[in-house]
Amino acid sequence: MRSSSLLLLLFLTFLVGVCEVQGASDFRICAFNLHHFGDSKSKKSNVMHTLTRIIARCDVCLLQEVRDTQGKAVPLLLSRLNRYDAQHDYKAVASERLGRSSSYQEQYVFVYRTDTATLTGQYQYPDDRPGDVDAFSREPFVVRFKAPKTDIKEFVLIPQHTTPTNTTKELDALYDVLEQVKTMWKTQNVMLLGDFNADCGYLAKKNRKKVRLITGKSLYWLIPEKTDTTVRLSTSCTYDRIVVHGERFARAIVPLSASPFNFQLEYRLTEEQALEVSDHYPVEVLLKDNAYNVSFNAATSMSLYLFLLSHFFF
Ligand SMILES: *[C@@H]1O[C@H](CO)[C@@H](O)[C@H](O)[C@H]1NC(C)=O
Ligand SMILES: *[C@@H]1O[C@H](CO)[C@@H](O)[C@H](O)[C@H]1NC(C)=O
Numbered sequence: 001m002r003s004s005s006l007l008l009l010l011f012l013t014f015l016v017g018v019c020e021v022q023g024a025s026d027f028r029i030c031a032f033n034l035h036h037f038g039d040s041k042s043k044k045s046n047v048m049h050t051l052t053r054i055i056a057r058c059d060v061c062l063l064q065e066v067r068d069t070q071g072k073a074v075p076l077l078l079s080r081l082n083r084y085d086a087q088h089d090y091k092a093v094a095s096e097r098l099g100r101s102s103s104y105q106e107q108y109v110f111v112y113r114t115d116t117a118t119l120t121g122q123y124q125y126p127d128d129r130p131g132d133v134d135a136f137s138r139e140p141f142v143v144r145f146k147a148p149k150t151d152i153k154e155f156v157l158i159p160q161h162t163t164p165t166n167t168t169k170e171l172d173a174l175y176d177v178l179e180q181v182k183t184m185w186k187t188q189n190v191m192l193l194g195d196f197n198a199d200c201g202y203l204a205k206k207n208r209k210k211v212r213l214i215t216g217k218s219l220y221w222l223i224p225e226k227t228d229t230t231v232r233l234s235t236s237c238t239y240d241r242i243v244v245h246g247e248r249f250a251r252a253i254v255p256l257s258a259s260p261f262n263f264q265l266e267y268r269l270t271e272e273q274a275l276e277v278s279d280h281y282p283v284e285v286l287l288k289d290n291a292y293n294v295s296f297n298a299a300t301s302m303s304l305y306l307f308l309l310s311h312f313f314f
Pocket of ligand 2: 288
């Protein structure tokens with residue numbers, strides 16, 4: 001009786017140990033198209049609550065389609081986030097308002113936990129460059145983060161929300177941004193992410209060979225084809241993507257961790273309630289902890305040791 005309850009105790013300790021190790025190793029990067037996030041959404045308490053829960057899952061979260069003309073919605077979201085998850089301190093860095101027409105503009109916003117990620121660089125890709133005149137509607141706002149607890153340590157994020165009708169061209173042009181950033185910051189560790197509109201009618205199969213971001217070497221498209229990143233039941237398209245550059249970065253990703261986060265299912269919302277939040281799911285990926293192997297092995301061998309010990313003594 002005594003020995004069996006001790007065994008149970010050891011087993012539970014083992015479980016807790018493993019869970020902690022796995023929990024500790026998660027560094028989550030997310031990309032979320034918020035579908036017209038601004039004044040009117042920020043006044044809907046249920047929408048803000050769901051957004052807060054979603055963003056609080058991420059160490060770094062790229063927000064797209066931020067249309068906060070009054071400049072109040074993002075600060076409000078941030079303060080809700082810091083109240084909701086007091087274990088972390090969240091900050092945001094935003095691009096300028098981007099877009100070809102002055103009546104329709106969007107910002108890229110990165111929300112990040114200052115205790116796990118440090119912003120070490122930011123760069124607004126210019127409107128026009130020689131040989132590449134105005135390639136994007138919303139030029140990438142490129143950022144670099146240092147994350148000492150991850151295996152990769154430091155990485156660059158290139159965001160993009162493509163214009164649906166210009167998807168092929170914009171995705172191809174992202175390759176030039178990648179090349180420039182690699183040279184400028186002397187790094188190979190680059191992730192490209194966002195609502196690429198890279199599927200269904202916007203990126204025809206025959207056009208894919210024209211996109212260097214697809215055909216280029218050492219580029220890993222992590223969100224599997226045929227994954228639905230849209231909320232509407234009537235649509236199923238892999239619009240939202242995460243792409244990493246470089247073998248080193250690819251190895252620093254938790255295998256098969258890239259996927260959409262179905263918040264409708266997770267938070268038991270109706271389709272209508274979910275659509276109030278966005279018509280996209282966020283896409284997410286996990287970076288390996290710097291002690292990914294070590295700590296897991298330590299936990300495993302420790303519990304094995306205790307298990308054997310208990311067998312010998314009881
Ligand atoms: C598509 O790209 C071209 C040039 O790159 C630009 O002139 C045009 O306005 C773009 N279309 C939209 C809808 O942004
Ligand atoms: C984990 O171990 C494997 C093989 O021992 C090694 O190839 C890999 O780089 C290690 N990963 C980390 C994050 O240390």
